[in-house]
Amino acid sequence: MTRRHVVVIGGSATGMAAALALARSGERVTVLERDAIPVCASAVEAFESWQRPGTPQARHSHAFLARLHNSVRDRAPDFYQALLAAGAAPLRLAEIVGDTQAALLPADEDLTLLACRRITFDWVLRRHLAASTDVVYRDRVMVEGLEASPDASTGLPQVRGVRARAAESGAERIAADLVVDASGRRTRLREWLAAIGAAPLESEVQPCGIFYCTRFYRLHEGVEPPPIDGPIGADLGYMKYAIFPGDSRIFSITLAAAPEDRELRRVVRERVFQAAAAAIPATRSWVDPAVSAPITRVHGFGDLNDTLRLFVRDDAPLALGLFPVGDALVHANPLSGRGCTLGWLSAWMLADAWARHPGDPLGFARALHAEIARELVPWYEDMRDQDHAAIRAAGLARAGIDPLTFERPDGSVDPGAYLRSLIRDGLVPALREDAVVLRAFLRVFNMLDSPKSLLGSPDVLQRIVAVWQRRHQREPFRLGPDRDEMATRLRAA
Ligand SMILES: Cc1cc2nc3c(=O)[nH]c(=O)nc-3n(C[C@H](O)[C@H](O)[C@H](O)COP(=O)(O)OP(=O)(O)OC[C@H]3O[C@@H](n4cnc5c(N)ncnc54)[C@H](O)[C@@H]3O)c2cc1C
Structure with a gap:
């Protein structure tokens, strides 16, 4: 031919x-x-x-998700080996988390990201x-x-x-x-x-409803990366954060918030970014000056x-x-x-x-x-729908309406608010309590199972609802400071 x-x-x-x-x-x-x-x-x-x-x-x-890692490894093994030789590393989720989650995390071989x-x-x-x-x-x-x-x-x-x-x-x-x-x-x-x-x-x-800020840091010689005891990224409601382990002892932190939130947009400044990362428990230990030092300015990205x-x-x-x-x-x-x-x-x-x-x-x-x-x-489509819902929830919050209140005054249920409540007070705590839910979530997050398979699985949904039903018996789990406290810290920086 x-x-x-x-x-x-x-x-x-x-x-x-x-x-x-x-x-x-x-x-x-x-x-x-x-x-x-x-x-x-x-x-x-x-x-x-x-x-x-x-x-x-x-x-x-x-982040290079497990679906990408596995496909690179299987379809282009020589390129995969070259990546590893350059310092990239397969990151089995079960190996990087702290004790709390380790007991819950599935040992599945295919839940392996590429740190690079x-x-x-x-x-x-x-x-x-x-x-x-x-x-x-x-x-x-x-x-x-x-x-x-x-x-x-x-x-x-x-x-x-x-x-x-x-x-x-x-x-x-x-x-x-x-x-x-x-x-x-x-x-x-x-x-x-x-x-x-x-x-x-x-x-x-459709707009994503966020701006995006990233800063890279290098771990000091001889310092171990802090354990990840909880989600590697999460949503504080007004700001999203994520930790990205990389190669060559370099990692990065990303913060994202609504473009309309002028106060939070100040995180693009280095001192303000550092103060925000130090205020969030999950990122605090990573940006501790005893653990790492920043090696870049804060890079911003808008119009997403x-x-x-x-x-x-x-x-x-x-x-x-x-x-x-x-x-x-x-x-x-x-x-x-x-x-x-x-x-x-x-x-x-x-x-x-x-x-x-x-x-x-x-x-x-x-x-x-x-x-x-x-x-x-x-x-x-999954991301488009999530962004649409998040933009709506952020708009309600800015108008002083609790986006999680799903019972309407006439006794009917607002399905959008119910879903938000189910995710915040059901799915999120279930990730810390239920190995079946955590596994299903991680498989979808890593594109190994279809986006609909999380809430579409009757067993997983039942478990999430069971955790949600206990929401009033549980101490509220705080991923970080509330917006006012964060804004005060940022102003001080
Ligand atoms: C802030 C941000 C963070 C992201 N984080 C992640 C992440 O964590 N994980 C992830 O998987 N993805 C992430 N992405 C998405 C990822 O970066 C993109 O999906 C990826 O870069 C797409 O690659 P691409 O080659 O299709 O396009 P691009 O990387 O944009 O490359 C396009 C290339 O085409 C060249 N080009 C353009 N026009 C011409 C022309 N006329 N002639 C010749 N060359 C041209 C450009 O110079 C460029 O090199 C992120 C994106 C953004 C914006």
Whole structure:
């Protein structure tokens, strides 16, 4: 069989995963990346020297979920070994928690995350591809548009390559049998499609309702990472927090709150961020100056949306010989930690579908779309619905209404408030008391079981309701200070 040529637009996590997967299927791949991403000598050098305006989130905390860890290990064992050699580590949940949760945590082998900084992940992948004879990675090349002609049988535009501009050599046209758009959340796919006469690309877009702040720290020599005795991330109601263990004794803390909350937006300042992290019991021991020191400023990220691009409508793609993957196709609230997993999975689905449908671009697009709709879109819908509910609850709280009061004055029940109450006073305490609930939660959180399987399981739901029914007998469990106390501390900082 003649080898086909695939052009991948964007050389970040998903674009590189697509190149890896397509090369394994026997294709020739050219990756075009607008930023300068040199193959540095070490992950630390990449962390310090890479400027990536095209992927600003690379400077933020990244969790690599068990679904991603397991798929990397199984589908690309040599890349997995290279990650471990670079300092990334499999993190079995049962091994990192303190005594309280250890007794409850399932020992399941597949509940294993990858502790790794985002830049390390990309650097190892970049180096791995540089050693491949099937992949050409060209950085400082900006794709400006698509080359296409009408397909005689379907009337759809058939993409035949891209128009690009290289920083050193200027404009060029690059022919391709398939173009993969992995150019991220700010893809220009809509304009590119319009320019080749395709039907308009529509998207579902909804705000995530948060801004996001991250700071990286390094553990002092000889100091053990503090035990994690409780959730690694949680919601204080007005602010969300998470701890991200990384590689090379570096970890990061992320804080997120509503963009409208002007007072909390001050956490983007270093002293205020430090004060907030020191006020939360779960993060306090990590940012203790005796344990670690900050190694970066606080990086902020705003304008976050849940987005799904509708590239296939009525069972037909908007163009043949083209498909978006990763963030260019779908992205959701980063707090879910699902972006890189969705990108990696979509890249391998694309390579598999492309290999299964040689010479049939319509069949390829339909098969890939069906798999994405079945396997990936439910994760986006789950996050979109959660964000919608959280934005509503935050709005009620700001208006002085308790978002957990579910009994209406006329005796009826507000289902949204009931669900919030069930989660806060049922699910959250059950995670500390019931191994079955904890296991089900962790499997969904890590994308190993479907998002509906947590509250959709009668057994799990019954256990959560049983804990919720005892809510008045339990001392309220405080994950951290209330909003007023936090605001006072932040003002003092
Ligand atoms: C604040 C924040 C925190 C996050 N935390 C997590 C987390 O904990 N876990 C997780 O799994 N995910 C997380 N994500 C999501 C994750 O970062 C993304 O899902 C992931 O980066 C998607 O990879 P991608 O390759 O599809 O897109 P990107 O990483 O955005 O890469 C797109 C690439 O395309 C290049 N490009 C763009 N246009 C062109 C062009 N015209 N020509 C050539 N190149 C171009 C860009 O320079 C860039 O390199 C987070 C996201 C944010 C915003």
